Amino acid sequence: MSAGSRMRAPLQEALLPALMALAIAVLVGDLLILTFGQSPGAVYRLLLEGTWGNAYGFGQVLYKATTLTFTGLAFAAAARAGLFNVGAESQLATGGFAAALVALGLPNGTPGILAVPLCLVAAALAGGVVGAIPGWLRARFGASEVIVTIMMNFVVLAALNYVVASHLHVPETLHTPETTVGAMPRLSAMIPAFAGSAANTVLLVALAAAAALWWLLFRTRGGYELRAVGLQPDAAEYGGVRVGRVWIRAMALSGALAGLGGLNYVLGYKHYYEEGFATGSGFLGIAVALVGRNHPLGVVLAALLFATLSQGGLAVNALVPKQMVEVLQAVVILAMATSVPEVQRLLRASARRRSATGEAA
Amino acid sequence: MIVLVFLAQTLRIVIPYLLAAAGGVMSERVGVIALTLEGFMLTGAFTAAVGSYFAGSPWVGLACGLLGGLALSLLYALAAVRFRADQVVVGVALNLLATGVTRFFLRFAFDSSSNSPRVPGFGREHTGSAALGSLLDSLANPLVWIGLVTIPAVAWVLYRTPFGLRARAVGEKPEAATSLGVSVPRVKVLGVALSGMLAGLGGAYLALDQHQFTDGMTAGRGFIALAAVIFGRWDPKRVAAACLLFAAAETFQIQLQGAQLIPSQFVEMIPYVLTIVALAGVVGRATPPAALGRAE
Amino acid sequence: AEPPGSEGLDVGIVFDVGGRGDKSFNDGAYIGAERAAKDLGARIRFIEPGEGSDREAGLRLLAAEGMDLVIGVGFIFTDDLTQLAKEYPNVRFAGVDYAVATDSAGNPVLPPPNLEALKFREEQGSYLVGALAALVGKSKKVGFVGGMDIPLIHKFEAGYRAGVLHVCPDCQVIAQYAGVTPEAFRNPGRGKELALSQYQSGANVIFHASGSTGLGVFEAARATGKLAIGVDADQYSEAPGFILTSMVKGVDAAVYDAIAAVKNGTFRGGILQLGLKENGVGYIYDANNRALIPDAVRARLGTIRDSIVAGYIKVPTER
């Protein structure tokens, strides 16, 4: 087996399902567009123009991709340890809330060099704690982290709602007061072409987080053990790894990544915590991680894809209703989830056939 | 009197939970995670409203609700059983799909983003406000009866019929079932389809009782039903008890009439917190079917 | 499409989450805009953002295209409109339900000059329907069903409660909320149960401020043969015969007026308080419900209205 073909197989395995899923989504999209009596070509052109076609639209894509990168990385980090974190939404909200709380609590005029790291740590810690609880329940009691994270979404969001609605909100709104402390600059401050878009320097934190997660997963002992636990818990245990502890750590890491995502809205964009800002980002993060094959680089690319879809939905709003984009996002996830194992099977079967005929020859 | 009021209200609230949770039991007992109950319910609610509206008969609506839930569940079965896709991911996607599709067609069919027109439903109107009246009103709704017999029916199917025996075997040890010539995929598809139909009926109850579909009208009831399945440890009797407990808590909160003894946020958490507590084994170990969530 | 900014009047409207077809204030804005299109020849573009944080993007898209007027429908757009009005001084903005901030001294912070805050005094309208509910209900108990348990909705409750107590000091107001998440605005099943329990405990009239959850309140009214009060738009058609009235906001008129002001060059910016005085809020009294509201009651409401307009009655905004 040549080195080339060895590289090709995993690459095929990574790309083919994504392409298949996209093809299916485009097909379904065409059907939906046609039912509204529009031309698919025109809609797609508008979609691209409104996203990658101008600096503002692209800035918006970057902004949305930032949050999705965090929730995607969060899901991927847990998935690498063999766990499903379906609770990114509440972890994201908690992280954002903690950052806002710290920013509001710091005295006015606290320099960013001090405030930003504090908020960062607060967001990661808060998200991490919310994530670690299901990890601990799994390690200690064998409780399914899927169910616990889903249930915790309801519990945590209701608790945050209670705190904000009864103690912290600005009258007539659903958000906390605005903070001047800890604000992270917009990208437009450096690249004027982005003017107006919400893209901000938290994007750099997201990229750093992706790089850090990559390093952690693939270059450190902790990552070696985490992935071993995800692939073969029995082998990891044999290798001296305490599986339960890795579960807790992985879930805490996952929650921390999601929690950091809260910065994008709270510190980078609005400078306050607002009820419901996390809605939908958690579930989309699952899609992002899935399409990105739980690889940090893949997650970043997939986040861009989903951000494009969701910003593009706004751009094509004149032609088709927003409901179409919701349907399309679900179709992409569904097609992806279905085609990953299928493509894997097909590729392995064909590899076997090839090697069988190769031997015969 | 107050007891009667309490009973009548608990009854109305518990019906969709019972229907969806009964579906959840079927699905999880054949080894397929019932994350999708919410989506099945929402789809069932929508198709029930559409059916009742265009046919002018709530019975057609009921049938359509069942079929709507079935359609989505077959999609779930296709992905999770035929293609062996990951059940959690597919479940999440199907819930998103149900939200999107119902909104899309609500807009498409009725040009509204909030609700359908009024559709025929069950039950009498103008019954006055007497508690007895409202109880009678509920009892005139065939879906209430269907809901009430569902749990015993599911228990009967599960524990007394050949299909139930196979379902339990498939959920616990599919390879054993296979070795005896039982088609595991077929049993799984049937279980998932049943869960879709039952949850769809739960949605139909909501829509027909409300005489219309409104966007997102299930409002998390599918997840409460899933919570009941787990809290009830996958056993129909206990699951029914869990549904009743959750419904009674809701009734209690409603009957308190805004007397803010504890913030409503905390009352809303009850089913979810109880489920987590149950999973932590505080009230006896909650052991799911051994093969739950397994792709093969 | 011809480019905006040329001759003619270009108006962009961004809807709140519910979007078009909500049969409420989004549709009100739509109706006002359509009328402006017909009467004033305005070219209108509509945008419906999805859930989450997409609101600003929609507004900015329109502002960047150089529209003559950009309208955001819903309090949720407040901060975004303020921000954009500063960034685009040549574009005029209007915000339906714009939430005026107050500074630390409690004085309102004026919006930028190119932004018009269309504020409705829902508490005043609620006060009137509260009085109406007490007078018509006659049972010393009236009901209120709110959607999400948040300050915005507390304003309705506060005005309503004050109105009830004004005409019936020993009346009891049962106020309940459908939940603590945005789902609470979309849970008619819960709305119906809340309303049924209120009716059963003796309330004859219930006022709702709860989005589609209120449709469940109407359903309960039908089932028990009692009355409900709609909100935002005239909701009579949702349950004919059971809707005592609706507390309406003149969103359509406000939007139309804003567009007309731009066309006529009279657009001013600032805060436009649309209360009873300005006919920005009110209650429906027409052929449909005339039979439900005795003349004496109507006269009494007229008096109360005048007192509010004259400032004799101060309507609370917080409960």
Place this chain on the structure above:
Amino acid sequence: MALSIRVSGVAKAFGPVQANGDASLEVEAGEIHALVGENGAGKSTLMRMLAGMFAPDAGTIEVAVDGALRDVTGWSTAEAIAAGVGMVHQHFMLVPPLTVAENVVLGRELTKGWALDRKRAVAEVCALSERTGLTVPAERPVSELSVGEAQRVEILKVLYRGAKILILDEPTAVLSPPEVRELWRVLRGLTAGGGTVVLITHKLDEVVEISDTITVMRAGRTVERIRTKDTTPRDIAKAMVGRDVNLALDHLAAPSERGAESVERGADDASALLGASAMESAPRSTLHAPRSGSGPAALVVRDLVVPSARRPNEVDGVSFDVSPGEIFGIAGVEGNGQTELIEAIAGLAQPASGRVALGGQDVGALGVRERADTGLSHVPEDRHRRGLVLDYTVGDNLILGLQHRFTRGASLDAPRIDDNARRQIAAFDIRPADAALPARALSGGNQQKIVVAREMTGRDYRVLLAAQPTRGVDVGAIEFIHAQLRRARDEGKAIVLVSADLAEILALSDRIAVMYRGRFATVLPRGEASAEILGPYMTGAASERVA
């Protein structure tokens, strides 16, 4: 006589593993046919295809239906059952929460209307149980049964379906001798009634005792078909491994002579470490079979009781010492507690009671890694589940369990990992010699070499636990691994060797224990042991166990 089964040229691959390649089998009606072969030879795979569990990649399978052979290649289990082919699987195919009766009727349920007829099911199971002498509690959940009872349920399941062709995959591995005799009686009754039996077993004495004909498989292929009366266990063994077994054993160096005086001293040292109570319970078997190494015991195990999912005492009070420079062999039929014993010593399983000391240090409270750092090395019996992370590269697998040694700061030290891989691949001739290949892509033998390389030269150790170190591995690799074990012994390591392969145990061990039902049935010095002597202990036929 007429053929009942004819399999020709069957091939089957699982991913990269070629389980069967050109396998054939002919079984006559009314006979008991034994199918033998080493672990991994492809016996189970072949029989599972016969029973309809999956289809072969190539070849044909024919089964006699109504007296005539019919091509049934690729049929389903349901079709196989309908045609009277039933299989008792090597691993239990029972649904634990269901009752015995429910397990038996599953897939072939008796109904009354739409409902299950549970009464009749119980009655029929009881009747069948009576008729065959296979007694089972029909209404108890299977999860509460003993292994022997569960095995009987498995056979009842097949008989209940009226099987004419009965396939049994290692049915005796978990049975006691009386239970085995009982089984033979049932099988003979079946063939007397015209039924056909295919029996997979590793116990050649059983083969000789019960079978009429024997088919030998090796590496997925059928290598020989013999009449039982024309052969001996030795010939069968030779056919199985493909070379003369005795030759293989003869060239092994006999364990060196060692002074007996060191023995008692070693035991005393260990006992002192573990306290007086350990002293009192010092096993007689230790005295009976003196340690042959020198110096204090490197590994001391006292009264170890280890639970499993099945029972509370899978290991039921085992004590032994191993000296430096000694190979302590543990023979026995699989499933008699060897797995749990080794895992408990390694820290992977939690013992219910008892103690383990390594180099004089009680390690009971230590985790897996700490024990390894104290000087324990472990070649696990299941390389696919435990020993390797199959999706990791060869290089990464070569540091599994040592990952904390290959770090620089927080990160892994890639150059050192590469260097380690290069050296190990060369030293152990791992093929292909590519550290970046996933372990999954290697053949079984080469996968095992990764584990052995890592555990035997990758770290400093005093004690090596080698569990089934050559299972499913080809001859070349076996020789190599055996050489490594001997070299390690000569370097003064203490080695615990667990193997189901008696020849291997006899070839390598200085002292031999036979494990049966969680206890040591005997412990003998190599000089006193032979296959003939050890055999009866393995099956429980002989016992000298002292508590």
